[in-house]
Amino acid sequence: MEKLFLFNTLSRQKEEFIPIEDGKAGMYCCGPTVYNFAHIGNLRAYFFEDILKRVLLYNGFKVKHVMNITDVGHLVSDDDEGEDKMEKGANREGKTVWEIAEFYTEAFKSDIAMLNIIPPTIYCKATDFIKEQVEMVKCLDNKGYTYSTNDGVYFDTQKFPEYGKLALLDIEGLEEGKRIAFSDEKKHKTDFALWKFSPKNQKRQMEWESPWGTGFPGWHIECSAMSIKFLGRHFDIHCGGVDHIPIHHTNEIAQAEACTGEKFVNYWLHGEFLIEEKGKMSKSAGEFLRLKTLVDKGYSPLDYRYFLLMTHYRKKIKFSFENLDAARNGFQNLKNKLKEIKGALKDAKEGLSDEATKYRTKFIDSINDDLNIGEGLAILWDVLKSELDANDKINLANEFDRILGLDLAKIEAEQAGDIPSEVIELANKRKEAKAAKDFKLADELRQQIKDKGYELLDKKGGEFDIKPL
RNA sequence: GGCGUCGUACCCAAGUGGCUAAGGGAGCAGUCUGCAAAACUGCCAUGCAUCGGUUCGAAUCCGAUCGACGCCUCCA
Numbered sequence A: 001m002e003k004l005f006l007f008n009t010l011s012r013q014k015e016e017f018i019p020i021e022d023g024k025a026g027m028y029c030c031g032p033t034v035y036n037f038a039h040i041g042n043l044r045a046y047f048f049e050d051i052l053k054r055v056l057l058y059n060g061f062k063v064k065h066v067m068n069i070t071d072v073g074h075l076v077s078d079d080d081e082g083e084d085k086m087e088k089g090a091n092r093e094g095k096t097v098w099e100i101a102e103f104y105t106e107a108f109k110s111d112i113a114m115l116n117i118i119p120p121t122i123y124c125k126a127t128d129f130i131k132e133q134v135e136m137v138k139c140l141d142n143k144g145y146t147y148s149t150n151d152g153v154y155f156d157t158q159k160f161p162e163y164g165k166l167a168l169l170d171i172e173g174l175e176e177g178k179r180i181a182f183s184d185e186k187k188h189k190t191d192f193a194l195w196k197f198s199p200k201n202q203k204r205q206m207e208w209e210s211p212w213g214t215g216f217p218g219w220h221i222e223c224s225a226m227s228i229k230f231l232g233r234h235f236d237i238h239c240g241g242v243d244h245i246p247i248h249h250t251n252e253i254a255q256a257e258a259c260t261g262e263k264f265v266n267y268w269l270h271g272e273f274l275i276e277e278k279g280k281m282s283k284s285a286g287e288f289l290r291l292k293t294l295v296d297k298g299y300s301p302l303d304y305r306y307f308l309l310m311t312h313y314r315k316k317i318k319f320s321f322e323n324l325d326a327a328r329n330g331f332q333n334l335k336n337k338l339k340e341i342k343g344a345l346k347d348a349k350e351g352l353s354d355e356a357t358k359y360r361t362k363f364i365d366s367i368n369d370d371l372n373i374g375e376g377l378a379i380l381w382d383v384l385k386s387e388l389d390a391n392d393k394i395n396l397a398n399e400f401d402r403i404l405g406l407d408l409a410k411i412e413a414e415q416a417g418d419i420p421s422e423v424i425e426l427a428n429k430r431k432e433a434k435a436a437k438d439f440k441l442a443d444e445l446r447q448q449i450k451d452k453g454y455e456l457l458d459k460k461g462g463e464f465d466i467k468p469l
Numbered sequence B: 001g002g003c004g005u006c007g008u009a010c011c012c013a014a015g016u017g018g019c020u021a022a023g024g025g026a027g028c029a030g031u032c033u034g035c036a037a038a039a040c041u042g043c044c045a046u047g048c049a050u051c052g053g054u055u056c057g058a059a060u061c062c063g064a065u066c067g068a069c070g071c072c073u074c075c076a
Helices: A040-058 A085-093 A097-114 A126-142 A221-231 A242-260 A291-296 A301-309 A321-344 A354-367 A373-385 A390-404 A421-435 A439-451
Strands: A005-008 A013-016 A024-029 A062-069 A122-125 A146-148 A152-155 A192-197 A215-217 A235-241 A265-271 A274-276 A454-458 A464-468
Touching: A005 A265, A024 A040, A024 A221, A040 A062, A040 A097, A040 A235, A040 A265, A040 A274, A040 A291, A040 A301, A040 A354, A040 A390, A062 A097, A062 A221, A085 A097, A097 A291, A122 A126, A122 A221, A126 A146, A126 A152, A126 A192, A126 A215, A126 A221, A126 A242, A152 A242, A192 A242, A221 A235, A221 A242, A235 A242, A242 A265, A291 A301, A301 A321, A301 A373, A321 A373, A321 A390, A354 A373, A354 A390, A373 A390, A421 A439, A421 A454, A421 A464, A439 A454
Parallel strands: A024 A062, A024 A235, A062 A122, A235 A265
Antiparallel strands: A005 A013, A146 A152, A152 A192, A192 A215, A454 A464
């Protein structure tokens, strides 16, 4: 087996991936908060995790992939006035928070299916595992890592000396409350809520009993509690967006390691943002692009996947429709090329020639070097343009597609399809007109065919092809 | 204010000490064609933000400067 290298945020270096248990990989990926649709920037994160998973699978690992669905609303600040995103969403749409959660969970699953993202082995909803979260807070409470304020139970980060190692945080330099109001009862600016109390004069739609009072779990505890439940106290890979490094994942490490007393996760991987001209795409700014928006504009979801394949997951990618057009054109050319090659294939057979094996080795070297899919895609292009025979080309394309996920195997050889007889008749008339050198009539007939939604392509000897536009 | 990331052609982008700096898109020229499309062929960075330094050798390492972006309790 080839060696697989992954960039670990903990060490800020590429490290060889060595699983805790031979042949198996446990990975936990922070999932969506289901209060609204995912935008195409959110989806980039799940795409990156999909590539990671496909590379692990390709390398022969049995992958257990766990993803949470955050269906508990968290206050946008510690302030009593702060709004809960789930309840806000419910009010906006006149539904209960439970209905909101259900609806946007399904929308999320549909989005990732359209992008050919392999679903996680396990989806876990935060509200299904409140007991585990309360247990974990109890564990921290018993070990003396917590203190209570008027609004909740907090983690005392000063009791965890390694706090912030993941993010290389310079804690003194942090400006507390830079953007978000927070509780002034906190002992230290990095302390965070493990359990929040319901507002005194208000009943929340989602609240639970706990030894400390009625309320709901803090934002970070769900991921630690559920990842430990499904993957154990110490597991291989945890991933998410880069925005999770300084807070969410930093806090997860603190609470998990404080509770279990052992190392939590070996490899932390983070995907970069998709940005627009004005900066990162964000939901709170109001307008945002959904996958459906792209589909409505005539792009296929896989055009967007191809767009994402062009760059590395640790680099920001700039979204614009010009760039998406470039990806769509490139993808279309790739499919045309494959169609042509499939047309030239005489009898398909398994296996690769020695020459083809060299390309495969190069491809594996690329993807195993911290998921370098951009280079992998370039190797696919090299293959299609190479001197290899059609059989090798197709077998390699299908194999590479286990990582790329572009449905390349579904591309059929060029074929006539169902062309209406009237269109064929027009084309035959044009053939006659052309033979009679009546080019004016020929051009008119070409236009008529175009108006009916077909394109006429001349071939040698006066023959023609008709293709739907 | 602190911390972090990044700057490679018209656009996207790979390459992180040593062969002519991948690949895609767009463009241009040619072959073919009545025209067009497709296809094919060719062209497209003596240079990697700028200026210094280290080195036999730098896009790659170090420093400074300029610029862009992210995070500092909603966030992929």
